[in-house]
Amino acid sequence: MLSLKKISFHLFALGMLVITVIPFALTIIISLSPLDLIAHGEVDISKFSLDSYVYILTKFPFDSWMINSVIVAFFVTVLNLVINSMLGYSMARHKGMGWLLFVIIACMMIPSQVLMAPTYMLLAEMGLINSYLGLILPFIFNLFFAFLMKQYYESMPFELEESAYMDGLSEMKTFWLIIFPIAKIPLISQAILLFTANWNAYLWPSIIGSSSDMYTLPVGLNSFHGQHEQFWNQIMAGVVLLTIPTIIIFLIFQKYFTKGIATSGLK
Amino acid sequence: MKDYVCLKDICKQYDNSDSLSVDSFELSIKKGEFIVFVGPSGCGKSTTLRMIAGLEKITSGSLSVDGKQLNDVHPKDRDMAMVFQNYALYPHMSVKENIVFGLRVLKQSAEEIAEKLKWASQILGLDELLHRKPKDLSGGQRQRVALGRAIVRNPKVFLMDEPLSNLDAKLRVSMRNEITKLHRELSATTIYVTHDQVEAMTMADRVVVMKDGIIQQIGKPMDLYHNPANTFVAAFLGAPQMNLFEVEIVGRSLRFASGLTIAINEQQYEAVKHLMRVKVGVRPENIVADKDKLTDFPKDKLISAPIHNMERMGNENYVHITLGGESATLRVDSKKMHESVGDSFSFAFAEEYLSFFNSATGAAIPVAAS
Incomplete structure (x- = not known):
C-alpha cells in the first residue's frame, strides 16, 4: 500500500508536471488555431490546421535561420566540449594552476550582460559584427563547465594517464584517446545543456546579427511581431518548430544526461 | 651475463621535502631476472620503480637499459610495460581493446595484433572476456587483463607495482603462481614491487629490501632469510618474524x-x-x-x-x-x-x-x- 509520504510525493510530482506541460500544450493549441479564435480565447479542435506552419515556412527565410541556429549551436557546443575539457584537465592535473581557479570563480560572479557592451565593441573592432564568428566566438568556452570538468578529472586516477604513457602515447594523444573519451557522460550532459542554451539564445544573436540573413531562429521568430497586430499562431508555430530539435536531442541522450548530472556534481 | 638494467647512485628528492625519498640506489639487473623490491610503506620502492618507468624524474644518478641512458627519456619511448596496483585499465575500452591498445599505438599490423591477442588471451584465460568492459570483470580478471596488456608488447622490462595487493588472499596466491609461471615462459626482465615478504620470497630471483629510501640488502630470497644483513631484514623477512x-x-x-x-x-x-x-x-x-x-x-x-x-x-x-x-x-x-x-x-x-x-x-x- 502506498504510504502518505509516497502519495504526497506523487501528487507534488503531478502538480509540477501539469505546471510544466500546460504552457507547452497551449503553445501547440495556439499554433494550430486561427487568429480570430485566439483573440476571443476560444479553442475549437475542428478548426485546427497547419496553416500557421505552412505560412511561416513559406513566407519567411525559416530554413536559413534554422541553418544559422544549427551552425552556431553546433560549433559553440563542440568548441565548448573541447576547450572546457582541456581547461578542466589542466587545472585538475597541473600544479600551479590554482590561481586560474580563483580567476574562474571571480569571473563567474560577473553577470554576462555586463560583458556584452565591451564584447560588442571588441568584435566590432575586429570586423566580426553580423558574422558567424561574431555569434560563436564569445561563447567558445564556459567557465562553469570547465570547473565541473576539473572536478570530474580530479576524481580520475593518475594511473590511467601513466598507463597510456607506458603504452607509448604522448601527453596530447593521451588527452584525446584516453582522457577525453572517458569523460563521455559529463560531456554528453554538458553538450545537451550547451546546445539547448545556444539554440534558444536570443539576446546576443539579436545584438550581433543585424541583418535578416544572419538571424538565428529565436531572433527570426521575433520578426513575426506585427506593428499593429500580434500573429500569435505564427509565433507559437515557430516556437514549436524551434523546440522540436532540442526535444529530440534530449530524448536520444536522456540516459546519459541524468547520469551526467549525477556524476558531475551538479546534483 | 652482461648487466641489462643498471641503476647507479639513483637519488630522489621531492620539491616539498628536505630529505631524500630514495638515497643512492645502486643495482644491476641481468636480462631475464625477476627482481622484487620489498619494504614497508614509504620505503621508496614504488618511487624507484616509477623512476625506472619514467613517471618520476630522477634527481641524480643514472639509469640505463640495454646500454642506453634513459634518465631524460619520456616513458613512451622507454619500451617498458607496467602493471599498476589498481590495474589502470581504460574504462571506455573492451578487454580486447585494452590488450591491443599498446600494439595499435606501435602501429603493428592487424595480423600481428590478432596473433598476439590470441596468444595472450589463451595464456591468461581471457578468451571468453574479450568483449567485456573492465567494469564487468572481477578483480582477478582485471589483473589478468592488465598482465595481458603488458605481455603482448614484449617490452624490454616489465614493471609491476604491487599488482596483487587489491586481490583477496586466495586469489593472490593463484595470481602469484600465474605471474611466476608467466615469467618462466617469457623469461622477461621483471621488476616487481611489493610490501608482502611472502611475494618477495616466493617469486624473486633476487630481492632488494628497502627501508627509508635506502637499500638494506640485495640477494637471493633464501640467502636473505638465512643471512640477513641487519635486524631490519631479519625481522622483515619471514612470518612470523625472527x-x-x-x-x-x-x-x-x-x-x-x-x-x-x-x-x-x-x-x-x-x-x-x-x-x-x-x-x-x-x-x-x-x-x-x-x-x-x-x-x-x-x-x-x-x-x-x-x-x-x-x-x-x-x-x-x-x-x-x-x-x-x-x-x-x-x-x-x-x-x-x-x-x-x-x-x-x-x-x-x-x-x-x-x-x-x-x-x-x-x-x-x-x-x-x-
Whole structure:
C-alpha cells in the first residue's frame, strides 16, 4: 500500500508536471488555431490546421535561420566540449594552476550582460559584427563547465594517464584517446545543456546579427511581431518548430544526461 | 651475463621535502631476472620503480637499459610495460581493446595484433572476456587483463607495482603462481614491487629490501632469510618474524634479560667476544619445542615460560611467550601441541641457529663456519 509520504510525493510530482506541460500544450493549441479564435480565447479542435506552419515556412527565410541556429549551436557546443575539457584537465592535473581557479570563480560572479557592451565593441573592432564568428566566438568556452570538468578529472586516477604513457602515447594523444573519451557522460550532459542554451539564445544573436540573413531562429521568430497586430499562431508555430530539435536531442541522450548530472556534481 | 638494467647512485628528492625519498640506489639487473623490491610503506620502492618507468624524474644518478641512458627519456619511448596496483585499465575500452591498445599505438599490423591477442588471451584465460568492459570483470580478471596488456608488447622490462595487493588472499596466491609461471615462459626482465615478504620470497630471483629510501640488502630470497644483513631484514623477512633478544655476553655464554643463560660455541664466541652486549636472533621454527627432540637437551638448557597467546594455523600453532619482558614466537606442530594459553611451555634454543647483530647499529655479526 502506498504510504502518505509516497502519495504526497506523487501528487507534488503531478502538480509540477501539469505546471510544466500546460504552457507547452497551449503553445501547440495556439499554433494550430486561427487568429480570430485566439483573440476571443476560444479553442475549437475542428478548426485546427497547419496553416500557421505552412505560412511561416513559406513566407519567411525559416530554413536559413534554422541553418544559422544549427551552425552556431553546433560549433559553440563542440568548441565548448573541447576547450572546457582541456581547461578542466589542466587545472585538475597541473600544479600551479590554482590561481586560474580563483580567476574562474571571480569571473563567474560577473553577470554576462555586463560583458556584452565591451564584447560588442571588441568584435566590432575586429570586423566580426553580423558574422558567424561574431555569434560563436564569445561563447567558445564556459567557465562553469570547465570547473565541473576539473572536478570530474580530479576524481580520475593518475594511473590511467601513466598507463597510456607506458603504452607509448604522448601527453596530447593521451588527452584525446584516453582522457577525453572517458569523460563521455559529463560531456554528453554538458553538450545537451550547451546546445539547448545556444539554440534558444536570443539576446546576443539579436545584438550581433543585424541583418535578416544572419538571424538565428529565436531572433527570426521575433520578426513575426506585427506593428499593429500580434500573429500569435505564427509565433507559437515557430516556437514549436524551434523546440522540436532540442526535444529530440534530449530524448536520444536522456540516459546519459541524468547520469551526467549525477556524476558531475551538479546534483 | 652482461648487466641489462643498471641503476647507479639513483637519488630522489621531492620539491616539498628536505630529505631524500630514495638515497643512492645502486643495482644491476641481468636480462631475464625477476627482481622484487620489498619494504614497508614509504620505503621508496614504488618511487624507484616509477623512476625506472619514467613517471618520476630522477634527481641524480643514472639509469640505463640495454646500454642506453634513459634518465631524460619520456616513458613512451622507454619500451617498458607496467602493471599498476589498481590495474589502470581504460574504462571506455573492451578487454580486447585494452590488450591491443599498446600494439595499435606501435602501429603493428592487424595480423600481428590478432596473433598476439590470441596468444595472450589463451595464456591468461581471457578468451571468453574479450568483449567485456573492465567494469564487468572481477578483480582477478582485471589483473589478468592488465598482465595481458603488458605481455603482448614484449617490452624490454616489465614493471609491476604491487599488482596483487587489491586481490583477496586466495586469489593472490593463484595470481602469484600465474605471474611466476608467466615469467618462466617469457623469461622477461621483471621488476616487481611489493610490501608482502611472502611475494618477495616466493617469486624473486633476487630481492632488494628497502627501508627509508635506502637499500638494506640485495640477494637471493633464501640467502636473505638465512643471512640477513641487519635486524631490519631479519625481522622483515619471514612470518612470523625472527625473534630478537637483547643479551649480555658473559664469559662464553649469552645472558638474557630474564636471567636465562645459554652457552655459545667457539666460532660464535670469537665473533662476539669483543662486545658487551649483542642482539641475538632466532627464527620461530628454529626454537626447539618438539618434546621428542627436547629430550636430547641437557636439563639446564631447557627453558619454560607461560604461553600468553596462541594462533592456530591448522598444521602448526604460533605460540607467543614472554621471556624476561621480551616476547617471542615459536612455531609448533599442532598435532604435538597439547598446552593452551596460560600453561607453562618448555623449549630450548639450538645454538647453531642463532644469529648475532650489533646491539647499537643492528648490523649482522658474521660468524665463521664451524
